[in-house]
Every structure is written in structure tokens, then in C-alpha cells.
Amino acid sequence: MAKKNYNTIEDFLLDESFNNWSKENRLTDVDFWDEWIAYNPEKKELVNEAKDIILGIQFKHTEPNKEKTNADWAVLENILKAKNIEEQKKQAPNYFRFIGIAASILLLVTLGIYTLNPTKVVYKTAFGEVLNLKLKDGSLVTLNSNSSMYYYENNNRKVWLTGEAFFEVDKKETTNAKFWVITDDLKIEVYGTSFNVDTKHEKTAVFLEEGRIWLALKNGTTKKMIPGNYLSYSAKENTVLDEKNNLNSHLKTSWKNGSITFDKLFLKDAIKKIEETYGIKAAFKDEESKYKIITGAVPITNLDICLKAIEKSVSVHIEKVNNQLIIKNRTEN
Amino acid sequence: MKKLSDEFVWKALKEGDLKAFSILYKTYQPRLYNYGLKISGNIPVTEDTLQDFFIYVYEHRENLSDLDSIAPYLFSSYRRHLIRTLKKRSKIVSFDEMDVKIIDIQFTPEEIMTHQESETFKDKNISILLNKLPKRQKEAIYLKYYSGLNTNDIANIMEVNYQSVANTIHKAIKNLREEVSILELLNS
Numbered sequence: 001m002a003k004k005n006y007n008t009i010e011d012f013l014l015d016e017s018f019n020n021w022s023k024e025n026r027l028t029d030v031d032f033w034d035e036w037i038a039y040n041p042e043k044k045e046l047v048n049e050a051k052d053i054i055l056g057i058q059f060k061h062t063e064p065n066k067e068k069t070n071a072d073w074a075v076l077e078n079i080l081k082a083k084n085i086e087e088q089k090k091q092a093p094n095y096f097r098f099i100g101i102a103a104s105i106l107l108l109v110t111l112g113i114y115t116l117n118p119t120k121v122v123y124k125t126a127f128g129e130v131l132n133l134k135l136k137d138g139s140l141v142t143l144n145s146n147s148s149m150y151y152y153e154n155n156n157r158k159v160w161l162t163g164e165a166f167f168e169v170d171k172k173e174t175t176n177a178k179f180w181v182i183t184d185d186l187k188i189e190v191y192g193t194s195f196n197v198d199t200k201h202e203k204t205a206v207f208l209e210e211g212r213i214w215l216a217l218k219n220g221t222t223k224k225m226i227p228g229n230y231l232s233y234s235a236k237e238n239t240v241l242d243e244k245n246n247l248n249s250h251l252k253t254s255w256k257n258g259s260i261t262f263d264k265l266f267l268k269d270a271i272k273k274i275e276e277t278y279g280i281k282a283a284f285k286d287e288e289s290k291y292k293i294i295t296g297a298v299p300i301t302n303l304d305i306c307l308k309a310i311e312k313s314v315s316v317h318i319e320k321v322n323n324q325l326i327i328k329n330r331t332e333n
Numbered sequence: 334m335k336k337l338s339d340e341f342v343w344k345a346l347k348e349g350d351l352k353a354f355s356i357l358y359k360t361y362q363p364r365l366y367n368y369g370l371k372i373s374g375n376i377p378v379t380e381d382t383l384q385d386f387f388i389y390v391y392e393h394r395e396n397l398s399d400l401d402s403i404a405p406y407l408f409s410s411y412r413r414h415l416i417r418t419l420k421k422r423s424k425i426v427s428f429d430e431m432d433v434k435i436i437d438i439q440f441t442p443e444e445i446m447t448h449q450e451s452e453t454f455k456d457k458n459i460s461i462l463l464n465k466l467p468k469r470q471k472e473a474i475y476l477k478y479y480s481g482l483n484t485n486d487i488a489n490i491m492e493v494n495y496q497s498v499a500n501t502i503h504k505a506i507k508n509l510r511e512e513v514s515i516l517e518l519l520n521s
Contacts, residue, residue: 009503011497025451048453048510049503049506049507049510052451052453052454052506052509052510053502053506055450055477055479055501056450056451056478057445057451057454057459057463057474058445058446058448058449058450058478059444059445059446059448059478059479060443060444060445060446061367062367062369062444063364063366063444063478064362064363064366064367069358069359069362069363069366070359072362072380072384073358073359073362075384076358076384076387076388077351077355078350079388080391081351083388083392084349084351085397088447094372102473122519181418244511250382
């Protein structure tokens with residue numbers, strides 16, 4: 001929120017809350033800036049100029065259509081294939097070169113830029129991997145580890161999710177087009193907002209950070225959520241398992257910035273999170289270390305640093321044997 | 334982390350992977366096509382130079398430095414490639430400030446959304462006002478709001494520094510606001 005002086009146009013442009021006000025994005029920022037402008041009438045021209053720079057001008061995209069691009073690619077692909085054959089004739093077959101290409105195809109699969117059929121786009125993450133995506137409509141998705149998501153190429157505003165993801169959906173003011181997230185348990189109807197969805201543990205948990213969303217549960221009921229709401233629902237058990245308000249957003253969504261935050265958790269519960277994130281099993285050697293209390297943040301893409309951080313903060317010893325973690329109390333040694 | 338996919342495509346492409354190259358092509362060809370058409374105003378020239386350009390990128394893939402973002406590289410080198418071709422075609426010998434003279438983007442009413450987010454530009458004949466702007470302001474506006482590139486990338490493409498792009502965009506918006514208020518005065 002604003003705390004400094006605003007004298008040049010850059011001061012406004014670089015301010016996140018000012019950007020929110022311009023786009024009428026966040027109620028607290030909108031209120032703040034409406035008031036600020038009322039108290040600083042001499043800055044009105046500068047403010048309006050900055051607002052126009054942020055909003056800019058909306059263009060229709062009159063780019064060549066898909067068929068044209070695909071046709072042009074087909075022509076180019078043939079030219080390049082012909083060139084590749086010429087190249088290979090000149091060179092002796094190179095084993096390492098082949099390995100390089102094979103490895104890159106493998107990477108394509110693991111990093112998730114592959115398509116199952118021409119119209120389905122799938123993204124997958126391995127354990128300990130987080131993927132940031134920008135969809136065609138401008139919406140941002142952060143896919144947590146061991147998760148997958150897909151949509152059909154002709155409509156990226158309807159996505160199917162298994163695992164956990166954080167969505168920042170771009171508002172489509174002109175068309176009022178909705179964004180849908182579909183899981184095994186429920187459907188989420190969205191109109192420009194940011195929220196977290198977690199389908200691990202045979203349920204779907206949704207946390208809303210900003211904006212407004214509607215849930216359509218598998219059992220037919222619908223629910224409206226407002227910022228700070230958290231709800232988890234299982235279709236199998238056909239019940240709402242948990243519903244909370246004003247939850248600390250950091251706890252539910254810190255993973256998208258590369259860390260898991262523990263807030264006064266028993267170590268055994270914190271370790272469960274680590275197991276899910278890294279796809280690894282853990283065993284405790286003693287009861288005492290299970291119930292140590294841990295508070296703090298650990299990285300989700302680097303297991304070694306993560307374990308060291310835990311060892312330091314709760315004084316346990318963690319050993320990695322054959323992809324299993326052995327945890328024991330430090331004082332026992 | 335953010336540009337993981339770009340970086341990956343780039344690496345696979347450098348190894349000659351045609352599948353990776355097709356991802357690159359299908360992602361950027363439409364945007365570059367439109368940019369090329371805006372610069373040249375000529376469909377055959379745009380199509381030919383664009384295909385040539387992608388062949389060039391593929392053939393020289395091994396000399397390319399690793400990039401965390403492909404878009405600014407493709408825009409700026411395609412721009413250079415196209416300008417070179419246009420210069421040859423028009424047989425201009427003097428090269429001073431040629432780019433500035435050649436690149437004169439024109440906007441049409443059909444490509445402006447009827448619904449503008451800004452109150453200032455709502456229900457105005459924006460394309461006419463845009464076309465009145467100086468050439469560099471038009472290009473900066475195009476790259477920022479049409480192609481969706483950030484100020485840093487635009488600076489790379491237009492071969493000027495960051496501050497200069499920021500100033501150019503500020504001036505363009507300021508000019509447009511002035512034009513709009515003049516129009517309103519005349520109409521009242």
C-alpha cells in the first residue's frame with residue numbers, strides 16, 4: 001500500500017496498488033486511491049495519465065488464423081527436413097547428437113509441453129518441480145509438484161486439474177467470458193480473480209485470495225466464496241469437510257513462491273507435506289521427534305536444502321537412505 | 334522459473350529438434366506476421382521474409398546464445414531482417430535513420446476494440462488519433478499494447494534504452510489525451 005511520495009508518473013506506474021486501482025482490481029486499493037486522489041487534487045492530471053498508460057488501448061487481434069499458420073509450417077517443415085538430410089549426409093553419424101535429441105524429447109514429456117492429441121494441451125509436473133504457465137487468454141497458473149492440468153486448445157478457459165494449482169485469472173470485460181476449473185469433486189466458476197485449488201487426499205480444497213468465485217459441487221449444490229474463504233469437499237463422501245473464513249493466505253498459497261510454510265505444526269504433519277511434495281517416504285525413529293513443533297518456510301524444489309532447514313530448526317537428524325527419510329532426535333546421538 | 338518453457342524450447346531447438354521448432358513457430362509466427370505486415374504493409378513481402386527468417390533462425394541455431402525469453406530476440410532480429418529487405422527493394426542508398434523512416438505503422442478502425450477500458454478512450458475514433466502520432470510513438474504503442482511486450486523487450490527491439498521507451502509511451506498517451514480533449518471541445 002502507498003507510503004511514499006508520488007511526484008513523477010513512474011512513481012504511480014511502479015506502484016502495485018495504484019495498478020490495482022486503475023484496473024479496479026482490489027477493493028482495499030480502490031478505496032485507498034479514491035480517497036488519496038480526493039486529498040491530492042493537484043495530482044489529478046498525473047494520476048489520470050498514469051491510469052491511461054496502465055489501461056492502454058485494447059486491440060482486436062487480426063493475426064493470421066491457425067489454418068494459415070499450420071499450412072505455412074507444413075511448407076517450412078519440409079524445407080527444414082530436406083536441409084537436415086543434406087546436413088546428415090555431410091556428417092558421419094554422431095551417437096552423442098542422437099542422445100541429445102532423445103534427451104530433449106524426454107524433457108518435453110517431463111516438462112509437460114506435449115500434446116496427447118492435436119486439441120488437448122497437457123501440463124505435468126514431477127515431484128519437487130513447480131511450473132509457471134501463462135495461458136493464451138493471459139491467465140497465470142502455477143502448477144505445484146506432482147500435479148497435472150489439461151485443456152482443449154480451442155478453449156483454455158476450461159481446465160481440468162489433478163493435484164494443486166494457483167490461478168490468477170484474467171478478467172474478460174468485453175465478453176464476460178467465464179473461466180472454469182474442473183476437478184473430480186467440483187467445478188469452479190470464475191470471473192477474474194486469484195485462488196488456490198488442491199485435489200490431493202481424495203478431496204478438493206479451494207482457497208480464494210482475491211475476487212469472487214462460485215463452486216458447483218458434485219452433489220448439485222452451489223456455493224459462493226468471498227476472499228479469505230477456504231472450503232474442502234469430497235465427492236466420494238458427499239460432504240463439505242471443512243469451511244473457514246479469513247484464513248492466512250500465506251499458509252495455503254506460499255508454495256507458488258517456491259516454499260511451504262509451517263505454522264506451529266507437529267513435525268509429523270510437516271513431514272507429510274514434504275512426502276507429498278517430493279514423492280518420498282519418511283520414518284520416525286522415536287516418538288519425541290514426531291511431536292516437535294515447527295514454524296517456518298522450506299523450499300519445495302530443493303530437497304537437500306529443505307531437509308537441512310528442518311534439521312536446524314527442530315534439532316533432529318535426517319538421513320536419506322534409498323529414497324527414504326529416517327528422522328531421529330538429535331539428542332539421542 | 335517463469336520462462337521455463339521458453340528456455341526449454343530454446344535448448345531443444347538448438348539440438349535441432351523440429352518438434353521444438355514447430356512449437357516456437359506456431360507460438361510466434363502469428364505475432365511476427367502481424368508485426369511484419371504493419372511495418373511493410375505488403376502481404377507477399379511479409380510472408381517471404383518471415384519464412385526466410387525462420388529458416389535463418391533454424392540454420393543458425395547453434396550460434397544462438399541461450400535466452401531466458403525468446404520473444405524479444407525474435408521480434409528484434411525479424412525487424413532487422415525485414416528492414417534490410419525493404420531497403421534493398423526500395424534501393425535506398427542513404428541509410429541514415431532509415432529505420433525511423435521505414436517503420437510507419439498505420440492503425441485501422443477494425444482492429445481497435447469497441448469497448449476500451451480507459452474512460453478517456455471510450456467511444457473515440459482511436460485509430461485516427463493513433464495514426465497522427467509520431468512514428469516511434471506508434472511503434473512503441475503497437476509493441477506494448479498489441480504485442481503485449483514489456484518495456485525492457487521493446488527497448489531491445491527498437492534499439493534504444495529503457496527510459497527512452499518509457500518516455501515515448503508516456504508522450505504517446507499524453508498526446509492521445511490531448512487530442513481527445515481537443516475533440517471534446519470542438520464537439521461541445
